[in-house]
Amino acid sequence: MKKWILSAVLLTTIGATALAQDTTATLPAGHPLSGGAFYRGMSKAIPEGRVVLPYGLEVTFEKTVHLIFPSAIRYVDLESNNLIAGKAEDAENVLRVKAAVRNFETETNLSVICEDGSFYSYNVKYAEEPEKLNVEMKDFLCQRGQSGACSGYAECSQDRREAQFLYSGEGRLPSNRADIYFKELGNESPVLVKLMMQTIYKHNKRTVKHIGARHFGMQFLLRGLYAHNGLLFFHVVIGNQTNMPCSVDFITFKVVDVDKKVAKRTAIQEQVLQPLRACHQVAWIRGKTSERTVFALEQFSLPEDKQLEVTLYERNGGRTLTFRVQQEDLLRAERIDNLKLRW
Numbered sequence: 001m002k003k004w005i006l007s008a009v010l011l012t013t014i015g016a017t018a019l020a021q022d023t024t025a026t027l028p029a030g031h032p033l034s035g036g037a038f039y040r041g042m043s044k045a046i047p048e049g050r051v052v053l054p055y056g057l058e059v060t061f062e063k064t065v066h067l068i069f070p071s072a073i074r075y076v077d078l079e080s081n082n083l084i085a086g087k088a089e090d091a092e093n094v095l096r097v098k099a100a101v102r103n104f105e106t107e108t109n110l111s112v113i114c115e116d117g118s119f120y121s122y123n124v125k126y127a128e129e130p131e132k133l134n135v136e137m138k139d140f141l142c143q144r145g146q147s148g149a150c151s152g153y154a155e156c157s158q159d160r161r162e163a164q165f166l167y168s169g170e171g172r173l174p175s176n177r178a179d180i181y182f183k184e185l186g187n188e189s190p191v192l193v194k195l196m197m198q199t200i201y202k203h204n205k206r207t208v209k210h211i212g213a214r215h216f217g218m219q220f221l222l223r224g225l226y227a228h229n230g231l232l233f234f235h236v237v238i239g240n241q242t243n244m245p246c247s248v249d250f251i252t253f254k255v256v257d258v259d260k261k262v263a264k265r266t267a268i269q270e271q272v273l274q275p276l277r278a279c280h281q282v283a284w285i286r287g288k289t290s291e292r293t294v295f296a297l298e299q300f301s302l303p304e305d306k307q308l309e310v311t312l313y314e315r316n317g318g319r320t321l322t323f324r325v326q327q328e329d330l331l332r333a334e335r336i337d338n339l340k341l342r343w
Helices: 002-025 158-165 190-203 260-266 327-331
Strands: 055-059 065-068 073-078 083-087 094-099 108-114 119-126 134-136 212-215 218-228 231-240 246-257 271-273 277-279 289-298 306-314 320-325
Touching: 055 065, 055 094, 073 083, 073 094, 083 108, 190 218, 190 231, 190 277, 190 289, 212 320, 218 306, 218 320, 218 327, 231 246, 231 306, 246 289, 306 327
Parallel strands: 055 119, 065 134
Antiparallel strands: 065 094, 073 108, 083 094, 108 119, 212 218, 218 231, 231 289, 246 271, 246 306, 277 289, 306 320
């Protein structure tokens, strides 16, 4: 029995040695078994068409480079202690970058993820006098004219939209490929959410005609309600029919009791719903004008004794307007598929 076990172990050892020699024989002479273009075990090369090319960026010790992004910065990764970076104060979409060490020799890299799901990568090197100190990163949903300035979504031709969306490199992804998914948006891509909100805003179709508030010469109306893949989109319009401008402080979404008397007796807590995204958020409405905003919220439902209160608060003023949404209104929300999405 012992002889049989020893023979089996010997045969296994010889087989493993032969396999290793055969694998090594397939590698070029003098090439190491790890690192470089070869990997241990089975592997597949990343095709060129799946590579997101980094931008080149120069930094210096005496000056600060500012990167201006199309949406708020969510994540920054510095791969070296030779760099320091941070968001500009009170500016969520501006990143300040500079060298922490004079004349560092080794090239490093920097990565940024924004709220719209866009991803930016940079190869960074030191330069005494960087050629570009202030860089505006182009959003591939933002269209630009021949001068290079962003002309707004609605003012661009179809040809230029397609040209701006695709990266100029052959077969490669856009330089700010936006396939980053965030937990609060569930299974929906942030760039698609942004596109849907822009389409609702541009389409400007009034699908809700019975919900709104009018007071103090102001109008606060629900213009449209849409649903898509676990999200609800509220298209609201704020109209100012007076000569006095209105500064918007904030807009709240709260689930409250239908019967206010019952709420006072039972002291039931109000549930505040936080918008996940806002398109064309309004801060100022001039006299005799109106403005529109599209809000995206996580999908929810309302019990029979609850309703949604949407309230607009004026900054440094007493004008407050509230409209209410019932469960039957939510059930009548239009599918976003019925809109024709456009880049």
